[in-house]
Amino acid sequence: MSLTQGTPLVADPVTRGRRRAGRHDRAVTARWARISYVFVSGYVVLAVAFGVLPTLYALWMSVVDSSGSFVGVQNFVDVYGDFRFLPAVLHVGAFVVIWLVALMLLVTVLALVVHSIGRRWLSTSVRFVYYIPGALAGAASVVLWLFVLNPTVSPVSAVLHAFGFETFVQTVSPGNLPVIFAIIAFWTGAGGWIVVMYGALNSIPTEVLEAARLDGAGAVRTALHVQLPMMRKWISYMAIMSLAAGTQLFVEPRVLSQATQGVVPVDYSLNQLAYLFAFQQEDLNGSAAIAVILLVVSLALSVFFVIRGGLFERD
Amino acid sequence: MITVHRRKATRRRERILLTAAVAASLLAVTACSSSSPQAGTSGTAGGSSYGFAAAPQNTSAPITVWVDASRQPAADAFVKAHPEIPIKVETYDGGANGSGSFQTKIEAFNQAGSGWPDVVFSTQNNDAAWASQGSDPFTAPLNKGYLEKSFLDGFTPGALTPTTVDGTVYGLRNDLAPTVTWYDKSLMDKFGYTVPTTWEQYEALGKKVATEHPGYIVGSVGDAWTPEVYFWGAKAPINVVTGVKQFSSNTSDPKSVAMAKIVDSLLKAGSLAQDSVFSPEFVQKYTGKVLMMPGPVWFSGAIFDNKTSLNSAPGTIAAGLPLAWDGESAVAGNVGGGTWYVSRHSTNLAAAKAFVEFVTSSDAYQVDLAPGLPAYKAAADKWLAKQAASGFFTADFAANVTTAASEVWTGWGYPKFSQEAIWAKTITPPLAAGKSLVDLLPTWQTAIKNEAQVNGYKVS
Numbered sequence: 001m002s003l004t005q006g007t008p009l010v011a012d013p014v015t016r017g018r019r020r021a022g023r024h025d026r027a028v029t030a031r032w033a034r035i036s037y038v039f040v041s042g043y044v045v046l047a048v049a050f051g052v053l054p055t056l057y058a059l060w061m062s063v064v065d066s067s068g069s070f071v072g073v074q075n076f077v078d079v080y081g082d083f084r085f086l087p088a089v090l091h092v093g094a095f096v097v098i099w100l101v102a103l104m105l106l107v108t109v110l111a112l113v114v115h116s117i118g119r120r121w122l123s124t125s126v127r128f129v130y131y132i133p134g135a136l137a138g139a140a141s142v143v144l145w146l147f148v149l150n151p152t153v154s155p156v157s158a159v160l161h162a163f164g165f166e167t168f169v170q171t172v173s174p175g176n177l178p179v180i181f182a183i184i185a186f187w188t189g190a191g192g193w194i195v196v197m198y199g200a201l202n203s204i205p206t207e208v209l210e211a212a213r214l215d216g217a218g219a220v221r222t223a224l225h226v227q228l229p230m231m232r233k234w235i236s237y238m239a240i241m242s243l244a245a246g247t248q249l250f251v252e253p254r255v256l257s258q259a260t261q262g263v264v265p266v267d268y269s270l271n272q273l274a275y276l277f278a279f280q281q282e283d284l285n286g287s288a289a290i291a292v293i294l295l296v297v298s299l300a301l302s303v304f305f306v307i308r309g310g311l312f313e314r315d
Numbered sequence: 316m317i318t319v320h321r322r323k324a325t326r327r328r329e330r331i332l333l334t335a336a337v338a339a340s341l342l343a344v345t346a347c348s349s350s351s352p353q354a355g356t357s358g359t360a361g362g363s364s365y366g367f368a369a370a371p372q373n374t375s376a377p378i379t380v381w382v383d384a385s386r387q388p389a390a391d392a393f394v395k396a397h398p399e400i401p402i403k404v405e406t407y408d409g410g411a412n413g414s415g416s417f418q419t420k421i422e423a424f425n426q427a428g429s430g431w432p433d434v435v436f437s438t439q440n441n442d443a444a445w446a447s448q449g450s451d452p453f454t455a456p457l458n459k460g461y462l463e464k465s466f467l468d469g470f471t472p473g474a475l476t477p478t479t480v481d482g483t484v485y486g487l488r489n490d491l492a493p494t495v496t497w498y499d500k501s502l503m504d505k506f507g508y509t510v511p512t513t514w515e516q517y518e519a520l521g522k523k524v525a526t527e528h529p530g531y532i533v534g535s536v537g538d539a540w541t542p543e544v545y546f547w548g549a550k551a552p553i554n555v556v557t558g559v560k561q562f563s564s565n566t567s568d569p570k571s572v573a574m575a576k577i578v579d580s581l582l583k584a585g586s587l588a589q590d591s592v593f594s595p596e597f598v599q600k601y602t603g604k605v606l607m608m609p610g611p612v613w614f615s616g617a618i619f620d621n622k623t624s625l626n627s628a629p630g631t632i633a634a635g636l637p638l639a640w641d642g643e644s645a646v647a648g649n650v651g652g653g654t655w656y657v658s659r660h661s662t663n664l665a666a667a668k669a670f671v672e673f674v675t676s677s678d679a680y681q682v683d684l685a686p687g688l689p690a691y692k693a694a695a696d697k698w699l700a701k702q703a704a705s706g707f708f709t710a711d712f713a714a715n716v717t718t719a720a721s722e723v724w725t726g727w728g729y730p731k732f733s734q735e736a737i738w739a740k741t742i743t744p745p746l747a748a749g750k751s752l753v754d755l756l757p758t759w760q761t762a763i764k765n766e767a768q769v770n771g772y773k774v775s
Contacts, residue, residue, distance in 0.1 A: 083765040152596050167590065169537075169747040261412040261539050261591060262739030279422035280415055281769065282449060 055295065061288035075289035079277070082286075084267045092270050094178035096246040099185050103242055104235060107190050111197030112223050127198060130191035141188045142255040149180065169263050172256060177264065181252050189245075193238050200234040201227060236309020240302045247298050250275070270294055366459020366483075367659050376663040377401035378433035380670060381417075383409025385686065386436045386489070386653065392680040393673050400666045409438040409653070412539040413733025418445055421453045433661040434670050436489065438651050440477035441729040443485040446656060448559075455659045458484040466672060471720060474690040477729045478654055481559070485656065487675045488690035492611040492652035493719040494544050496635035497619070499627070500709050502531070502606050510607075510633075513641045514549060517607070518577045524606055525584035533607040535588035536578060536746065537597070539735035540650040544609050547648030547727045548637055549574040553763065556728030562772035566760040570640070575752040582746075589747055592618055598625065609638065611650035612716055616686030620707050633710035637719050646724035652690065688716060695720075731770045737762050 065071045079085055117123040133141065147153055150168040151160045165171040172180065204227060212222045253268040267273050270290055278287035306312060380402060382390050390404040410417040417437050424430040431453065446454040458467055467484060471491060478486035498510055506528060511517040521533040546553050551571040555563045565571065581587040590597040602625050608614065619627045639645035655675060657667045674680055681694035682701060689695040699713035741762040742755055764774045
């Protein structure tokens with residue numbers, strides 16, 4: 001946020017009140033710091049119990065066999081050699097790419113559009129409408145999509161027919177699935193992100209926007225050169241959160257699989273494959289290996305987004 | 316100043332993190348220790364006279380029973396007949412179409428070390444292959460002292476074969492599901508056709524009706540059990556279990572290829588449906604247009620005599636004998652035929668026994684309510700007599716169904732994995748996209764062999 005970074009504190013009438021240095025303020029800061037630990041502690045305990053410890057357990061499981069003796073990378077080799085592994089990687093990869101690109105582009109554009117709506121009631125209602133699908137739980141929203149995707153009963157059957165789909169099985173054929181899952185995920189998740197982005201846009205000081213307007217920037221140039229750079233962190237935040245959720249694709253294919261009587265396979269995504277390894281083949285170590293692979297890949301991509309998005313840079 | 320402050324903060328942060336970590340591990344430890352006494356008690360010897368180590372028994376403990384939606388009436392009938400036995404009924408998908416939900420749920424409970432249901436209904440008949448095996452097998456052996464021999468002998472001969480592993484019976488059959496050749500006698504008479512008895516005649520009739528009366532069908536390949544109707548019934552060696560860990564499959568066998576050719580030619584002619592018989596599309600398109608339909612006995616109540624499905628007129632539908640290859644003896648395929656399993660972990664085996672004996676053999680369920688042919692012989696005879704008396708099905712329904720039940724081909728095995736799931740994901744989509752089944756045979760074979768291998772079979 002280069003626009004505020006270099007501003008001398010004393011000369012800034014807006015921030016002077018907040019950032020004035022002094023003994024009294026330091027005491028307050030120290031007290032706040034203590035309180036903040038109390039607030040954070042609840043999260044830390046839960047994160048350790050349900051995040052860190054299970055992760056360490058999975059790491060341990062992935063390098064031992066069922067009797068507990070160390071086998072090195074054998075579980076990873078076995079999982080990689082499984083005939084379902086590479087297809088699952090490709091399925092999830094295609095889904096994540098389509099979904100993330102659509103999410104980042106459309107959510108940002110829609111948030112900018114909603115933010116530029118002058119009428120308060122219209123902007124509020126539009127945000128509310130965007131948000132509604134997100135209030136539906138994952139499985140419930142998939143059930144709704146079962147109807148939308150079936151040309152016989154779909155309210156948009158004309159659209160499906162236009163694409164040449166006459167039956168449900170044709171609609172959910174393997175080639176279409178990444179797009180279908182991306183549409184479902186976008187429909188359920190995008191509304192929430194639009195509201196978040198709207199909040200981010202609100203946090204841009206009006207003086208900055210006014211300055212841009214005085215310099216002769218129109219809506220598009222303001223969006224491209226002022227609003228977008230200032231939303232960069234929020235966009236990368238959205239990308240990281242969505243990436244983590246997207247690589248764990250599970251509910252959508254699982255429900256579709258049951259509804260299509262197995263035409264959408266039960267081993268479509270990596271998470272489903274991990275589930276089958278654990279609970280159908282009694283191979284918890286192979287399952288742990290898949291979990292670790294997912295973790296490493298999502299971590300690597302998250303680091304990329306953190307660095308490129310400047311998420312941990314302080315103003 | 317700032318750096319000093321920061322360093323202090325960092326140290327404090329470290330201390331807090333450490334405290335949190337210790338607290339969390341304490342939590343985890345207490346959670347473990349509180350659950351361990353329970354884990355310790357299960358598995359201690361109870362009734363070794365049953366042929367397995369039963370859990371400590373409590374005859375007033377409620378039993379948990381899993382049924383699919385279609386078997387809900389069985390549980391309801393039991394509650395009505397035995398209000399004194401406490402029971403908790405839960406519905407699940409019954410593992411339909413090879414969804415594997417029975418197995419995955421049980422494996423999860425195995426990990427947890429508790430939570431197992433006492434009795435489970437499954438629509439698949441290959442569950443004994445996994446549920447009787449492993450380090451912590453789920454199903455209780457039934458013929459080693461738990462159930463009386465006289466009761467087990469009451470089942471139709473061969474009915475318990477799918478649930479028997481190495482001579483031990485692990486599950487009871489709910490109903491028999493041999494395939495028969497369903498046909499509409501009124502349509503046959505109207506069009507002047509004779510009912511085929513061989514697959515060759517079947518193909519010829521399918522082509523003939525497609526040209527003379529387009530829109531009428533002679534079968535459906537839209538469901539996951541298609542291989543069990545067409546390939547099991549054609550003696551195709553596609554699902555051969557040669558040992559507990561041995562498996563073979565040959566989709567290029569002459570019989571496999573011949574059947575695939577029949578399917579291709581009838582699909583091309585347009586007299587085979589590609590919709591699931593349970594889909595609204597099927598009912599919409601084919602009500603009154605089903606000339607023939609090879610399929611399981613339970614089509615009787617599920618499709619023909621069902622107001623929400625084809626709702627056929629009484630006296631029009633007949634169950635013909637299974638089809639044969641020209642010059643060979645006929646065999647029947649088989650589609651499911653539900654099974655009941657009792658958990659080894661049950662703490663009320665007496666109630667579980669009362670339940671499974673009731674739902675498999677009592678007239679109150681199997682004769683009065685069951686939609687399919689009972690596996691228990693005495694109930695089956697009464698059920699067939701009841702069907703004959705109602706006059707819904709024409710021709711010799713009882714005799715043909717009984718013959719089919721005795722003709723199920725034994726060359727099709729019951730491995731741990733589901734042929735239905737493989738067909739649905741590998742063959743259904745390309746078939747719907749217009750590909751030829753003959754061309755898909757190698758793909759199908761690869762998929763079956765892969766699945767067998769990951770399930771621990773040595774594939775030959």
